[in-house]
Amino acid sequence: MSYTPSNKVRIVTAASLFDGHDAAINVMRRIMQSKGAEIIHLGHNRSVKEIVETAIEEDVQGIAITSYQGGHVEFFKYMKDLLEENECGHIKIFGGGGGTILPDEIEELHNYGISRIYSPDDGRHMGLEGMIEDVIKNAAPQPPQGGLSIPECWNKTKVLDEVKDVRVIARLISLAERGIDYSDLLKKIFVVSDSKAPLAGVGGHPVLGITGTGGAGKSSVTDEIVRRFLTNFTDKTIAVISVDPSKKKTGGALLGDRIRMNAISHPRAYMRSLATREDNTALSGAMQEAIDICKAADFDLIILESAGVGQSDASILDYCDVSMYVMTPEYGAASQLEKINMLDYADLICINKFDKAGALDALADVKKQYKRNHQLFTAKDEDIPVIGTMASKFNDDGVNHLFELLLKKIETKTSAKFGEYHFAETAKVSQAVIPSSRVRYLSEIAEANRGYDQLVKEQAEFASKLYRLQGSLEIISQSETKNPLSGGKGASDVLQKQIDFYTEQLTPVAKKLITNWPNKIAEYQKDFYEYTVRDKVIKLPMTTISLSGTKIPKVVLPKYKDWGDILKWQAQENVPGHFPFAAGVFPLKREGEDPTRMFAGEGGPERTNRRFHYVSVEQPAKRLSTAFDSVTLYGEDPDQRPDIYGKVGNSGVSIATVDDAKKLYSGFDLCDPKTSVSMTINGPAPMLLAFFMNAAIDQQCEKYIIENNLRDEVNKIIESKFKKGELPFYTGTDGKPVLPEKGELTGDLPKGNDGLGLRLLGLSGADVLPADVYEKIKANALMQVRGTVQADILKEDQAQNTCIFSTEFALKLMGDVQEYFIDKKVRNFYSVSISGYHIAEAGANPITQLAFTLSNGFTYVEYYLSRGMNIDDFAANLSFFFSNGMDAEYSVIGRVARKIWAKAMKYKYKANKRSQMLKYHIQTSGRSLHAQEIDFNDIRTTLQALYAIYDNCNSLHTNAYDEAITTPTEESVRRAMAIQLIINRELGTAKNENPNQGSFLIEELTELVEEAVLAEFDRITERGGVLGSMERMYQRNKIQEESLYYEHQKHSGELPLVGVNTFLNKKGSPTILPTEVIRSTTEEKELQINNLKAFWKRNEDKSAEMLNRLRAVAINNGNLFEELMETVKYCSLGQITNALYEVGGQYRRNM
Secondary structure (H helix, E strand, C coil), rough: CCCCCCCEEEEEEEECCCCHHHHHHHHHHHHHHHCCCCCECCCCCCCCHHHHHHHHHCCCEEEEECCCCCCHHHHHHHHHHHHHCCCCCCCCCCCEEECCCHHHHHHHHHCCCCCCCHHHHHHHHHHHHHHHHHHHHHCCCCCCCCCCCHHHHHHHCCCCCCCCCCCHHHHHHHHHCCCCCCCCHHHHHHHHHHCCCCCCCCCCCCCCEEEECCCCCHHHHHHHHHHHHHHHHHHHEEEEEEECCECCCCCCCCCCCCHCCCCCCCCCCEEEEEEECCCCCCCCCCCCHHHHHHHHHCCEEEECCCCCCCCCCCHHHHHHHHEEEEEECCCCCHHHHHCHHHHHCEEEECCCCCCCHHHHHHHHHHHHHHHHCCCCCCCCCCHHCCEEEECCCCCCHHHHHHHHHHHHHHHHCCCCCCCCCCCCCCCCCCCCCCHHHHHCCCHHHHHHHHHHHHHHHHHHHHHHHHHHHHHHHHHHHHHHHCCCHHHCCHHHHHHHHHHHHHHHHCHHHHHHHHHHHHHHHHHCCCCCEEEEEECEEEEEEEEEECCCCCCCCCCCCCCCCCCCHHHHHHHHHHCCCCCCCCCCCCCCCCCCCCCEEECCCCCCHHHHHHHHHHHCCCHHHHHHHEEEHHHHHHCCCCCCCCHHHCCCCCCEEEECCHHHHHHCCCCCCCCCCCCEEEECCCCCCCCHHHHHHHHHHHHHHHHHHHHHCCCHHHHHHHHHCCCCCCCCCCCCCCEEEEEEEEEEECCCCCCCCCCCCCCCCCCCHHHHHCCHHHHHHHHHHHHHCEEEEEECCHHHHHHHHCCCCHHHHHHHHHHHHHHHHHHHHCCECCCEEEEEEHHCCCCCCHHHHHHHHHHHHHHHHHHHHHCCHHHHHHHHHHHEEEEEECCHHHHHHHHHHHHHHHHHHHHHHHCCCHHHHHEEEEEEEECCCCCCCCHHHHHHHHHHHHHHHCCCEEEEEECCCCHHHHCCHHHHHHHHHHHHHHHHHHHHHHHHCCCCCCCHHHHHHHHHHHHHHHHHHHHHCCCCCCHHHHHHCCCHHHHHHHHHHHHHHHHHHHCCECCEEEECCCCCEEECCCCCCCCCCCCHHHHHHHHHHHHHHHHCCHHHHHHHHHHHHHHHHHCCHHHHHCCCCCHHHHHHHCCCCHHHHHHCCCC
16 A cells, blocks of 8 residues: 555544544554645544634645544534535545444434544455545545635635634645745735735734754743733734644654644634645745735734754744744753854743753753853843743743743834733642652662562572471481480581571561461461451451352462471462452452442433442442543533533533532442442542532431431521522433422432432532531541542543643642542542553553553652652552453453552551552453454453452453443443352352462462563653653553554454454454444433533522632642532532633643
8 A cells, every 4th residue: 555645635633532542543643644644633632613723724635533432423513514614615524433433323424524434344444554545535635625726705704713814824825835826815815804014024023933952842832922922912813833844755744733732722823834845944945925924914923933953953043033942951961052053043042841850050051152152241140031941831930931031022123012911820839740859769669679579589598498407407306316326416506507597597577477377377277267447357257168068268378388488478479468468458358348340421410320220229339430421521511512512421421510429329328338439530530529529428418417307497498598499400210300398309219219419409518507517527428438539640641631631730639639638537538540441441561551550659659748748648548440451461460569569668668558558440451342243242351350350359340242332231231240240159269369379370470570560660760750751752652552563463363353353253243233322312411501501500609709719729729629629519510620721721732
């Protein structure tokens, strides 16, 4: 396959959501570039309006989108509508989303005008490269709207909500790029913008040129300047012309600046990405024409950003009035500065990434060089225009100073003034997440763990020699007793001396483990085992009886005799519940609480609540696992806008307010020790957690009111505040409201739902109970509530990408949650579930998943320690979440994680036993759910569940077999749960709780995987720790490489997958179509939107004040989660998210 387009093809690529799709579209855009296309890549979670605005401003021929299940039909149709409305229907739309976009939906979208939606079967027949070539062939420019003229209709309609007609500007620049005379057409601009400005070369349209080395952060600096410009000067417009190099070999180009820009999608901003289209240049041949066109269009400021340049390049000076050079502190020796031409000419020098080591030295060196170059030897340092910045940090003071100087330089050189400006106060976040003195933390852990292993090896050798010497002494002593005249006394003395010598070499712990071994064996031969958890004595039987009458021990100890073997086994394996916890963190499993998770998430809160009750009915423990729709995942509110509307309640539950959370978990006592809730939420985790905690508190308030006969009092208070019908209600199974009448609920509730949590909808317990009573109930509820929230922002940046806030601010929020937990003694709820599942889903192999996940966990440990928290106050609030696939390494993923964590906690961080116990959740692999022969998926899931149960995971979620093609149905979820229930309750060998111990294979794999993980820790340390590696895209690149390797093996058949690439059925095993498609209904979407509007109306007097309070806490570096616990009573998710964007900043996407 070697198709290359004859004309330049420009394509916008993006992902409407997240997860593996962000990685997938990245792989696809690389192939498009290799075929000669110029790609403007936008990354994940892009709205239709952003994509369409980009497509029009960049004058592209095609848009290629990956869109996951949930609103994809609305998403693609809305995109087509928006293009047609803006007279840009010539831009073609291509898409895909796996087996979740059904054939009838594909046909519907094709009929609507979408150029092509690719299905998994298309991929099987055409191959990935074939599909990409098909996109490029079909997107190739077709005149007239394909690129050679300006259509008449463009002069009669306005485009989007832009101040300028960006269509005309974009097309003129395209004509200039292709060397076509556009001078006659240029006059049309004056009609559009009513500009009387002269053309290029005369003042009034200052041009700022930004150049610098590749990777210095020019795009981020540009974005921060644009944001400040648009915020401060509300009547001014700005254009950005950004250049990236074309590849000499292929002609393709990655126009990668737009992905880094959050401010550019704005009515008063225009951006155009240009490829150099020739080699060895940092600027496009059409640069001057592009500037002339933007000047003619009357933009108040034009920013020109060059491609990355070498030391000698100063070509930008030919095109700009004011120039800025962006560099980093990592330029090598100070003598290298003498070679940089731009230090002679730049009006401003920006040293970005100023948090890097040596930044202050770099600042001093560059200032010295500037003085030398300009003969300013007597000038004061503060007068030299060299500024240190951290553009990645929201509202950085350095960038503020840079912006201030920039405006002065523009005024000095061009007489252009834009007006008054000021910088809003924003959240205080620590400059360095990990202190510079601690960046080697992962290698220190690896060294400590290896040191422990070496000590164990040495001690085991001493113990083994002692065992042999002791045996020899016994034999000789017996011989001497029988034959006193044998003269062997000298031999026994020599042996005794050797015994004394080696005994002294043993550590006190080693001696204790050896001498106590017989007692341990005796302990495990008793009928019952007793241990204490949180001051509670637990007594459990040590055996089970089979149908044949065989007594099957729950824990089996090795039959070793050699003291070295006994010592090594206890030091590296040990019984469950004892360091290093290889076999599990509890001595025995709790009776009546299987690790089974009940999974649900679809439609509105009522539908998911019904599903929860359906799957948990008659189960002794309620372990609820919640999936949220992508609107909630990205911190948005439900809305009528089609690209949001389509996603409401699809592939997860829609939760926008605290009332939704109360309905979602109604009928489950959230403070009952047998109830545990897991929430798969990341960016907006603090808000959802505050919803959940308030729901739990108000449940206890309801119970208090009923138990203390306060119904009449409380009802009077409610009636005095609200009219009848004003408060929200739960929609019953019959579609009618479930209403509280004097504390009694009338209406149809699902089986198992007693209505707990529905009596105070629209209210807080604080509204109806005395303050001291409410505070006491709140304190008790927080100490009892059980569960976990995902919240792991590091893995989001590395793999899945549901990041919404800037990384530093997101970490501050997580730290605030943990500090609140410490302060309120929240001991049973995990403040973060550090996840490897999504790293595996994006394509990582098991060792990479484990290494990246543990390294992220230790990064939180270091960050929390740097905030002054005590290790034993927070370590037990961290939990982990892994994927279990089919690879051999998955059989030991839990035991290796427990061992590495326990050793590091004990020997590196000096933490107590509770902190050493790593608790983890397993979800069977989503990657091994195939859209072909979906019934076979249950077989894979069963084997993966067996791995997890044998490895003593703390909780387990078995995927439904049909998740490859749809949201799971009730039937498939029951089957998935049955898999693990059958293993736990029926499989005889699972009655034993340490079946992996004693296996030579498991021991070998444990050692291999443990060493591989520690080696990865060292590789991450070499790149500056987890955060330094993220900046270099190390994790993301490694994940994508491993993903491609897997896909290649699958495609070639080297990796056999039954029913996918081997053992196909007589029809060739095509993609299976779901018999039942789970989608949210129009009624559910409308109800969510109407409930939200009612919530806003009820709280309109209070919400603005509460949001201002929240912003103030962020600005004053207070505990944001403590404030959020109050904010959520009056404000919706989207309101809170947008308020926090203002003070904490949005996430800046990476390539």
